[in-house]
Amino acid sequence: MAGTWIEIDLDSLISNYHEVVKHLHPESRCMAVVKADAYGLGAVQVALALERVGCEAFAVTKVEEGLVLRKHGIRGLILVLGPSTEEEWPKAIEAQLQLTISELSFIAKLNDVCSDLHKEVSVHLKLETGMGRTGFRLSELEDLSKSLNSAPQLKIMGVYTHFARAAQRDKQYTIEQYKQFRSLTVRLEELGIRPAWKHVCNSAAFLDYPEWHLDFVRIGTLLIGHYPGPGFTGKLALSDPWIAKSKIVHLRKVAKGTKVGYQSIYRTKSVTQLAVIPVGYADGLGIAPHFVPQGWFDFLKIIIKNFLALFGVFLSQERVELKGRTVRVAGKIGMQLTVLDVGMQDCALGDEVRIPLRRTVANPRIHRKYKQDGGILAERILEEGVSPVCKEYSQLD
Numbered sequence: 001m002a003g004t005w006i007e008i009d010l011d012s013l014i015s016n017y018h019e020v021v022k023h024l025h026p027e028s029r030c031m032a033v034v035k036a037d038a039y040g041l042g043a044v045q046v047a048l049a050l051e052r053v054g055c056e057a058f059a060v061t062k063v064e065e066g067l068v069l070r071k072h073g074i075r076g077l078i079l080v081l082g083p084s085t086e087e088e089w090p091k092a093i094e095a096q097l098q099l100t101i102s103e104l105s106f107i108a109k110l111n112d113v114c115s116d117l118h119k120e121v122s123v124h125l126k127l128e129t130g131m132g133r134t135g136f137r138l139s140e141l142e143d144l145s146k147s148l149n150s151a152p153q154l155k156i157m158g159v160y161t162h163f164a165r166a167a168q169r170d171k172q173y174t175i176e177q178y179k180q181f182r183s184l185t186v187r188l189e190e191l192g193i194r195p196a197w198k199h200v201c202n203s204a205a206f207l208d209y210p211e212w213h214l215d216f217v218r219i220g221t222l223l224i225g226h227y228p229g230p231g232f233t234g235k236l237a238l239s240d241p242w243i244a245k246s247k248i249v250h251l252r253k254v255a256k257g258t259k260v261g262y263q264s265i266y267r268t269k270s271v272t273q274l275a276v277i278p279v280g281y282a283d284g285l286g287i288a289p290h291f292v293p294q295g296w297f298d299f300l301k302i303i304i305k306n307f308l309a310l311f312g313v314f315l316s317q318e319r320v321e322l323k324g325r326t327v328r329v330a331g332k333i334g335m336q337l338t339v340l341d342v343g344m345q346d347c348a349l350g351d352e353v354r355i356p357l358r359r360t361v362a363n364p365r366i367h368r369k370y371k372q373d374g375g376i377l378a379e380r381i382l383e384e385g386v387s388p389v390c391k392e393y394s395q396l397d
């Protein structure tokens with residue numbers, strides 16, 4: 001049994017899905033965003049569980065992610081949100097993935113690949129309205145419609161855009177993006193392009209703008225039990241499907257003043273016990289996306305934090321939970337080992353510790369256990385010496 005693992009409660013995931021559906025406009029449908037291995041939960045198990053309860057559409061960023069879902073039996077609509085490459089198209093077309101078109105020069109080429117295969121491909125047009133990433137702008141729409149008119153193998157199923165600041169307090173930017181989307185789609189219609197579906201909402205916009213649910217909402221964050229930002233807490237009854245755990249694999253009683261870890265930045269303040277757990281930053285522990293200050297107050301907080309660290313006070317030190325009690329990480333988190341200062345509380349080798357592992361950065365090699373109806377439904381394990389990504393799922397009973 002691995003010393004570090006993640007338990008994923010599929011019942012919680014499903015209940016989050018039902019919560020989303022409950023708040024969905026009756027004419028809209030939920031497209032479950034399972035990109036990046038379903039934000040770390042495991043794309044295959046998440047999609048299988050959601051498909052079983054009626055979810056009809058899924059979204060991923062890359063073709064390879066979509067192929068993995070098909071290979072494991074997902075039958076619903078699978079939309080690839082990111083740009084795809086020519087080499088990927090034949091497989092994507094065979095697997096009936098729906099592709100996003102955001103690059104003019106790809107249209108004729110994609111059409112040729114389809115003709116060679118005697119197949120059609122369903123596509124969604126991505127419109128750029130303020131994310132500044134991928135998509136067509138107003139000035140390109142005329143050329144877009146011309147290219148599409150000479151690409152009969154492309155079935156234009158959808159048109160969409162993505163919000164850059166829907167989770168922020170200031171709503172004006174998002175409203176501008178939506179207006180922009182509306183005028184771009186009107187222009188497309190004038191040019192004779194009338195996709196069946198329109199979709200714009202991510203989790204934050206889904207909660208804030210029920211009138212924008214349109215034909216699909218694209219939901220990731222809420223399904224995995226998170227709110228898109230502090231202002232959204234409690235808007236749905238979400239439950240958290242994710243628990244990361246590790247076991248104590250080394251335990252010693254030490255004297256006051258014992259130095260711990262790289263650079264000896266931590267010293268014990270009294271006689272205490274140091275426990276080691278087999279998990280570190282290579283597994284994602286202590287890793288977070290770069291924080292960009294949003295104004296002077298945030299900036300000040302960063303300065304103060306760094307200033308205190310100079311004197312050995314670490315405000316943001318990770319905390320874990322041992323037998324219901326909060327315990328501090330002692331010193332720097334190592335690559336694959338982390339030390340805990342557990343005090344003199346009663347504990348032993350093999351005791352379980354709950355660790356704060358961020359789901360999107362949790363190493364995919366970590367053993368995942370899927371629970372449903374009180375039992376373990378499936379496990380995802382790393383086979384010896386083999387790359388873990390989308391390795392087989394050993395179905396237990």
Ligand SMILES: *Cc1c(COP(=O)(O)O)cnc(C)c1O
Nearest residue numbers: 033081162202203218219220221
């Ligand atoms: C990730 C993503 C989503 C889902 O966003 P959440 O806020 O996690 O619900 C929707 N649309 C696109 C294009 C995305 O990349």
